[in-house]
Amino acid sequence: MTTSALRAKPRTPRRIAFSQKLGRWDVKISPYLYVSPFFIVFAVVGLFPLLYTAWVSLHKWDLIAGQGPWVGLDNFTFVLGQDQFWEALRNTLSIFLLSSVPQILLALLIAAVLDNNLRGSTFWRMSVLLPYIIMPVAVGLIFGQLFADKYGLINNLLGHIGIPAIGWHTDAFSAQIAIATMVNFRWTGYNALILLAGMQAIPRDLYESAAIDGAGRLRRFFSITIPQLRPTMIFVIITATIGGLQIFDEPTVFDQYGTGGADHQYLTLTMYLHNIGWQQLDFGRASAIAWLLFVVIILIGLINLAITRRIASNEGRLR
Amino acid sequence: MKLSRRTKIGATIATASILALVATGCSSSAGGGTKVDTKTPITLTLATFNNFGYSKELLASYHKLHPNITIVSKIAATSDAAETNLFTKLAAGSGLGDIEAVDGDWMPKVKQYATKFEDLASADNKGRYSTFKTAGGTVSGKEIGLGTDIGPEAVCYRSDLFKKAGLPTDPTAVAGLLSGDWAHYYQVGQQFAAKNTGAAWFDSAGATFQGLANQYANFFESSDGSVVATTNPDVKAAFYSVLAASKTDSSHLQEWSTDWATGMAKGAWATMLCPPWMLGSIQQDSPKVTDWNVADVFPNGGGNWGGSYLLVPSQGKHLAEAKAFTDWLTAPAQQLAAFKTAGNFPSQVSTYTSSALLDSTNAFFNNAPTGKIFVNRAKAFTFVPFKGIHYGDIMTVVQNGLTRVETKKQTVDASWAQVVKEIKALG
The missing domain is CATH 3.40.190.10 (Periplasmic binding protein-like II)
Structure with missing residues (x-):
């Protein structure tokens, strides 16, 4: 035996051990590496701003001049003490309910219709998406003409059938209905397409066997489509919730001032945030509002999730 | 130059830039030279809103005077959009035009950050504007804004x-x-x-x-x-x-x-x-x-209702050239050209005796002698x-x-x- 052979012998198992270790790491670590790009990007563009905003909200912070002295929770107490904040919260929730609920019900209906074998199905599917690709500002201009208080088309038509003009901009509830209409115009088709995709994934034999068992159209819709659609529904409802609570474009372009109406009839939380941060240049208070909005969205999201789960599983039992 | 608040496009842009703003933080400004360069080709961005009356021909005539300088005009739809854009980019530390237009009504807000703008006072433009106009653009002796138009009612x-x-x-x-x-x-x-x-x-x-x-x-x-x-x-x-x-x-x-x-x-x-x-x-x-x-x-x-200023942000790259251009653009001759194009009434006192202004009429308003009328109206407030x-x-x-x-x-x-x-x- 030479010395080199002697040396080689203990070396070989070591090399195997190392490559084995590499292999084991590969199995253990690689999946995390593969998903890491998302989390790295999220940490940079999602988590960092979130934490930075929290840091800003604890200071007096001018948008331009930058960081001022530490003020603790003063920004939060100030915001929570403002009537405007609570009005904005009320309006946001109200516009959210007025838009999301009819929007999802309508989207479900449209999706169910489109799920049938229609002639020129691509055409119909594209047309429901059309409002979505129109710029919100353009939608604002069109609806501004429709909902104008004195010379608007809708009040004009109402006048012809003897209904007194509605104060679309002055009355809080009417204004919110008008804004919800703009939101629904834009998002119903988008949600309908997502629901349609979910419906198409439902195995057709379920319907066939149900039909053989004598189930009618309605029965099939409520006992097969809805329960099978549960994951898609949860997705649609959660995204609609987040979008609905962050509503900004529509109420902003609803008048020429973008400040939410003379009596803050349609001031939403994001608009309030924008007014404080970009009009009054108070970044600290704006950040406090951003965090309060974040908390509100999480709360509503959780409530929503609980309700959606229950509804979906109840209907599941009907089967 | 006016209080118009038609459509809030600016707000939408602002939402998109919130993220950018938070992520970019502050960056140091790149200082420019103090001497006007007459050889290197330079592009200056002039950011205004609504209609300042700075026609293509007017801007091209500056290029003729200074062949190495090209002016690019960037126009925001409304005063509000310009305001949001200015404050967002001022906070980000970059992205502003070499010359920025500011509405008299939000000028006080901008004046808080006078350190971020250049002093535009020069022997050339001294005493060129109505006193109140100069005062409105000056922060403790530093003239950060040169007047464009005024709004005598x-x-x-x-x-x-x-x-x-x-x-x-x-x-x-x-x-x-x-x-x-x-x-x-x-x-x-x-x-x-x-x-x-x-x-x-x-x-x-x-x-x-x-x-x-x-x-x-x-x-x-x-x-x-x-x-x-x-x-x-x-x-x-x-x-x-x-x-x-x-x-x-x-x-x-x-x-x-x-x-x-x-x-x-x-x-x-x-x-x-x-x-x-x-x-x-x-x-x-x-x-x-x-x-x-x-x-x-x-x-x-x-x-007086309304009227604007032109400012040169210190974050720009060609400060000396931008200053010289701003000086030229707010000079009486160019303001008279702007008045002819868009009706923006000059803030330059010497124009009030010029026949180009005094003889001008407005066809839409039944040939009203608008030049003469608004010169009178400008004298009516002190x-x-x-x-x-x-x-x-x-x-x-x-x-x-x-x-x-x-x-x-x-x-x-x-x-x-x-x-x-x-x-x-x-x-």
């Missing part, structure tokens, strides 16, 4: 509606009829209303209130910047008197709203307060009306109100209060109480 009126009500229609006679204080203006309005022409006397309490607000040295804020709007008896008196007149005299259509624009075309009111830049809006909203005219008169003397950092925000609150009463949402007293409460919350 006159009264625009519809001669057809005046005729219907049996009032004189000739501009000189109308000037005589309306000369007096605000009470007199409202009183003529009541006479007009009594004739039931189907039109109101003025457009809205809000617009009229702007006319009053611009006639006090200290209206919302005292000269040290402290807010006095809630305690100043003049503010409350103006609020109550405008709303008292509004009952019989106003069309109750909120300025700049869709209804207001339609109302303009349908002849919903007979008179409106009229700075030069308003002529453009009137023509745009009621292009088919042939009976608009301008009277050389304004209730209770005169007043000061402008002190506007501090809260001026714009307080004005929004007060305008909202006026609208609440005009739309019958609240009584005058309840609305004023809410105005006081909201102004206190601004602090």
Whole structure:
């Protein structure tokens, strides 16, 4: 035996051990590496701003001049003490309910219709998406003409059938209905397409066997489509919730001032945030509002999730 | 250059830039040389809004004078969009144009950050502008803004509606009829209303209130910047008197709203307060009306509404060239060219004796001698109100209060109480 052979012998198992270790790491670590790009990007563009905003909200912070002295929770107490904040919260929730609920019900209906074998199905599917690709500002201009208080088309038509003009901009509830209409115009088709995709994934034999068992159209819709659609529904409802609570474009372009109406009839939380941060240049208070909005969205999201789960599983039992 | 708030495109841009803003933080500015470079090709970005009247030909003529410099014009749709853009990019530390236009109404807010802009004072532009205009662009001796236009107010009126009500229609006679204080203006309005022409006397309490607000040295804020709007008896008196007149005299259509624009075309009111830049809006909203005219008169003397500045942000790369260009662009000859293009009334005092300005007329307003009229109107006021950092925000609150009463949402007293409460919350 030479010395080199002697040396080689203990070396070989070591090399195997190392490559084995590499292999084991590969199995253990690689999946995390593969998903890491998302989390790295999220940490940079999602988590960092979130934490930075929290840091800003604890200071007096001018948008331009930058960081001022530490003020603790003063920004939060100030915001929570403002009537405007609570009005904005009320309006946001109200516009959210007025838009999301009819929007999802309508989207479900449209999706169910489109799920049938229609002639020129691509055409119909594209047309429901059309409002979505129109710029919100353009939608604002069109609806501004429709909902104008004195010379608007809708009040004009109402006048012809003897209904007194509605104060679309002055009355809080009417204004919110008008804004919800703009939101629904834009998002119903988008949600309908997502629901349609979910419906198409439902195995057709379920319907066939149900039909053989004598189930009618309605029965099939409520006992097969809805329960099978549960994951898609949860997705649609959660995204609609987040979008609905962050509503900004529509109420902003609803008048020429973008400040939410003379009596803050349609001031939403994001608009309030924008007014404080970009009009009054108070970044600290704006950040406090951003965090309060974040908390509100999480709360509503959780409530929503609980309700959606229950509804979906109840209907599941009907089967 | 004007208070127009049509469409809030700026807000949408702002949402998109919130993320960018947070992520970029601060970056150091790249300083430029102090000498004007005449050889290296340079591009200068001129950022304005609405219509400053800087035509392509005008900007090209600068390129002829300085062949190495090319001017690129960037125009925001509204004053609001420009404001949001300016503050967002000022906070980010980059992205602003080499020359930025700033509206007189949010100039006080910009003046807080004077260190971020260049001093534009030079031997060349000294004494070129109305005194108040120079003061408005200067922060403790540093002149960060060079004046573009001013807004001396006159009264625009519809001669057809005046005729219907049996009032004189000739501009000189109308000037005589309306000369007096605000009470007199409202009183003529009541006479007009009594004739039931189907039109109101003025457009809205809000617009009229702007006319009053611009006639006090200290209206919302005292000269040290402290807010006095809630305690100043003049503010409350103006609020109550405008709303008292509004009952019989106003069309109750909120300025700049869709209804207001339609109302303009349908002849919903007979008179409106009229700075030069308003002529453009009137023509745009009621292009088919042939009976608009301008009277050389304004209730209770005169007043200035609107007007802008050009600033050179220190974050730019070609500071010396940008300064030289700004100086040229705000010189009398170029301001007269802008007046011809868009009707923006120059703030350069030497133009007020130039025949190019004095002889100009406006065809849409029945060939009214607008040059002569607005030179007169510019002489009719000697000061402008002190506007501090809260001026714009307080004005929004007060305008909202006026609208609440005009739309019958609240009584005058309840609305004023809410105005006081909201102004206190601004602090």
